[in-house]
Amino acid sequence: MTNSKNKSKAQKPPPNVTKNIANPKDLGVSAPLAMPMTSYISMVGVHSTLWMFVALYLPRTKFFLGELVDSEWNELNQVSRDHPQHLFLDALTANPASTLIYICTGAAILQSMWAGVMRDWWLKLGIRGSEDERRTEIAFLDRQKLTISRNACTATIAASFLIHFILVLFGAPITSLRLKTYLLALLISIITVYPPAYTIGIPTRGNSSASIVNRWSWVRLFTEFQARNPVERNFVYSAVGTVIGCWLGIIPIALDWVRPWQAWPLTPAFGAIGGYITSTLSALTVSTVIQLAEDHKRAQDSLEKKK
Helix, strand or coil: CHHHHHHHHHHCCCHHHHHHHHCHHHHCCECCCCCCHHHHHHHHHHHHHHHHHHHHCHHHCCCCCCCCCCCCCHHHHHHHHHCCCCHHHHHHHCCHHHHHHHHHHHHHHHHHHHHHHHHHHHHHHHCCECHHHHHHHHHHHHCCHHHHHHHHHHHHHHHHHHHHHHHHHCCCCCCCCHHHHHHHHHHHHHHHCHHHHHHCCCCCCCCCHHHHHHHHHHHHHHCCCCCCCHHHHHHHHHHHHHHHHHHHHCHHHHCCCCCHHHCCCHHHHHHHHHHHHHHHHHHHHHHHHHHHHHHHHHHHHHHHHHC
């Protein structure tokens, strides 16, 4: 009898040991990190402001093309003298191709910076384990940035040709204005494809678990529109907003006003940029509301446990 009692006491762990095992921090395993909403809000504000500069002011410079660009609207400016456009728009509408080249150049710089920020947050949200394991995994992935960036650029260029084909199917000129149509497709691809391709990785063929998870992540985000964290929500909202903005931007071209700003593809390009900025702000708003609700629920749960 005495031995059985001693054995049962030895098998039963002390109360403090059970409590420590239930706490992940005491085992060296960190709980999932929350999105740094303060940094996210400030970054979205700066990012949106830089986008407005790229769209409205960068094409007004002559840094790349210099004096090689001539106006395409001399005759139409004569036609539209009854309702002349604002002087601010002259530099944007003088040559739509050069305007798109400037915007695509600025977009490539902005989206590469934005993708780097999103990738850092996405890794911190997704990697589990102890602090040492997280640092080791992030350091290993950081050493692959060059390869990841090259793959993301390749995916962006490949997607631009696919988007160009889709634009033609939706009514873009097939033979004429090919350069302008491709520049619009390239802009859409830079906005929507590069950030998730750099952050998540491009879908690859293979039977490995990483390849399967990567493919299903793209399917889940861009066909089912299911986002699990603020970073994924930003990608989904941005893609949808950019496409909708570009589609709505085509409407003014059909109006028979003969205005320089109606030239293809100015209105779809600026519509895509406007849709991207609006959807990015919408994703920020939704993520903030969700996180505030989760924080409130955790606070209520902790108060109930204390009672």
